[in-house]
Amino acid sequence: MEVGRHIWAIAEGYIPGSSADDSRELVSHETACLLNTGDKDANVRITLYFADREPVGPYKVTVPARRTLHLRFNDLNDPEPVPRDTDYSSVLQSDVPIVVQHTRLDSRHPNIALLSTVGFSDSAVG
Amino acid sequence: MEVGRHIWAIAEGYIPGSSADDSRELVSHETACLLNTGDKDANVRITLYFADREPVGPYKVTVPARRTLHLRFNDLNDPEPVPRDTDYSSVLQSDVPIVVQHTRLDSRHPNIALLSTVGFSDSAVG
Amino acid sequence: MEVGRHIWAIAEGYIPGSSADDSRELVSHETACLLNTGDKDANVRITLYFADREPVGPYKVTVPARRTLHLRFNDLNDPEPVPRDTDYSSVLQSDVPIVVQHTRLDSRHPNIALLSTVGFSDSAVG
Amino acid sequence: MEVGRHIWAIAEGYIPGSSADDSRELVSHETACLLNTGDKDANVRITLYFADREPVGPYKVTVPARRTLHLRFNDLNDPEPVPRDTDYSSVLQSDVPIVVQHTRLDSRHPNIALLSTVGFSDSAVG
Numbered sequence: 001m002e003v004g005r006h007i008w009a010i011a012e013g014y015i016p017g018s019s020a021d022d023s024r025e026l027v028s029h030e031t032a033c034l035l036n037t038g039d040k041d042a043n044v045r046i047t048l049y050f051a052d053r054e055p056v057g058p059y060k061v062t063v064p065a066r067r068t069l070h071l072r073f074n075d076l077n078d079p080e081p082v083p084r085d086t087d088y089s090s091v092l093q094s095d096v097p098i099v100v101q102h103t104r105l106d107s108r109h110p111n112i113a114l115l116s117t118v119g120f121s122d123s124a125v126g
Numbered sequence: 127m128e129v130g131r132h133i134w135a136i137a138e139g140y141i142p143g144s145s146a147d148d149s150r151e152l153v154s155h156e157t158a159c160l161l162n163t164g165d166k167d168a169n170v171r172i173t174l175y176f177a178d179r180e181p182v183g184p185y186k187v188t189v190p191a192r193r194t195l196h197l198r199f200n201d202l203n204d205p206e207p208v209p210r211d212t213d214y215s216s217v218l219q220s221d222v223p224i225v226v227q228h229t230r231l232d233s234r235h236p237n238i239a240l241l242s243t244v245g246f247s248d249s250a251v252g
Numbered sequence: 253m254e255v256g257r258h259i260w261a262i263a264e265g266y267i268p269g270s271s272a273d274d275s276r277e278l279v280s281h282e283t284a285c286l287l288n289t290g291d292k293d294a295n296v297r298i299t300l301y302f303a304d305r306e307p308v309g310p311y312k313v314t315v316p317a318r319r320t321l322h323l324r325f326n327d328l329n330d331p332e333p334v335p336r337d338t339d340y341s342s343v344l345q346s347d348v349p350i351v352v353q354h355t356r357l358d359s360r361h362p363n364i365a366l367l368s369t370v371g372f373s374d375s376a377v378g
Numbered sequence: 379m380e381v382g383r384h385i386w387a388i389a390e391g392y393i394p395g396s397s398a399d400d401s402r403e404l405v406s407h408e409t410a411c412l413l414n415t416g417d418k419d420a421n422v423r424i425t426l427y428f429a430d431r432e433p434v435g436p437y438k439v440t441v442p443a444r445r446t447l448h449l450r451f452n453d454l455n456d457p458e459p460v461p462r463d464t465d466y467s468s469v470l471q472s473d474v475p476i477v478v479q480h481t482r483l484d485s486r487h488p489n490i491a492l493l494s495t496v497g498f499s500d501s502a503v504g
Contacts, residue, residue: 007381009413009477033215035137050446099215227262229264285465322465355390
């Protein structure tokens with residue numbers, strides 16, 4: 001069974017530069033959860049958009065067939081790390097249908113805050 | 127009146143293994159709220175997807191006609207419990223239209239954090 | 253300009269019975285934000301669905317032309333109050349297109365938690 | 379590549395009038411993240427809707443080609459500032475497709491709370 005879309009956009013993006021907790025589990029981070037329910041690996045290209053300079057990318061990740069990937073933007077390093085304390089947006093393009101949900105854990109304060117939303121999916125390709 | 131879709135996907139999934147509060151109300155948990163507005167019971171099959179092994183399922187639940195079910199993933203045990211501190215995603219397939227919303231209550235810290243989003247609905251069946 | 257849909261569903265619903273803060277602003281509450289961008293008043297009928305009994309409703313509210321209504325489920329009393337500490341879902345039917353977003357403020361703990369998601373919109377009528 | 383829609387609505391809107399933290403980063407605020415992936419600048423007109431008076435607008439913002447704009451409603455001043463402690467909704471109309479996501483950071487209490495959801499997109503124009 002294949003579920004999803006080929007193109008996803010996440011307009012919200014921001015990784016706080018500081019955290020009250022430095023453990024990997026609770027450090028401030030942004031995650032894109034990518035679900036590939038199909039029987040072919042998903043080759044995903046991620047482009048980051050900024051406020052005041054040209055887009056950066058593609059970052060390339062693979063979601064194997066019938067697997068989920070909870071990808072931390074904090075971990076993206078190629079072609080360059082994602083800057084902290086900086087507004088950005090992202091577009092994900094996959095060669096097979098996937099489902100994308102966006103979550104941020106914010107631990108700038110001793111108690112964490114969470115936000116999450118399903119991405120915007122589209123079929124437009126220009 | 128029937129409202130909803132037959133197939134839903136929740137890409138985000140994670141049950142924290144610890145809680146500052148052990149009451150059922152405030153222990154860390156993940157919920158899928160399933161609404162069946164129709165006049166036939168909804169037979170729902172849930173499949174869980176992981177990062178590094180084959181999908182598990184189906185977990186079977188029934189949402190009676192004109193009822194809502196706030197299902198805790200913590201409570202799913204057949205065919206196997208949902209592992210804690212583990213990334214997963216879920217797909218829900220129903221034989222009648224339903225509406226699905228996903229919520230997590232995170233009480234790893236003394237103050238709770240909440241996230242919620244409506245699932246991604248699709249009609250694709252492969 | 254008219255924006256929106258006639259039918260909306262919010263699968264998630266739960267009003268905590270207690271709050272650390274009793275001010276109207278910060279008491280635990282659930283809100284449905286209803287936006288009517290059109291030039292005709294929106295007559296909205298709300299039906300509540302429960303886990304173990306028949307649906308209750310309709311609750312009737314009006315959103316005037318070119319107005320927004322941030323409706324607290326806590327304030328609904330006719331035909332009966334919304335029970336606290338109880339799982340429910342809601343369906344909203346409007347005679348003109350509206351946009352619906354759902355928010356909960358949870359103040360069971362000294363620090364508040366927030367969740368929000370746009371409702372699920374549908375055109376199905378049975 | 380163009381991704382998105384021309385019309386977006388955010389039914390939820392509320393800027394708390396007080397904050398426990400006055401830094402720009404952590405003061406209570408509402409943000410609409412606007413992503414323009416296309417090669418033409420996006421001219422966006424924002425209209426605010428209230429509970430008890432006529433809509434206000436348009437507020438005009440530009441999202442340059444291939445850029446993101448994380449717009450704080452707190453910063454909108456023309457034709458008039460956005461009132462604090464007041465329910466509102468917003469509609470965004472763009473001359474090219476954009477993607478819109480809504481986030482609130484609430485710092486009335488010492489620990490922050492976050493909410494976020496993708497806007498409701500529509501193509502209806504009356």
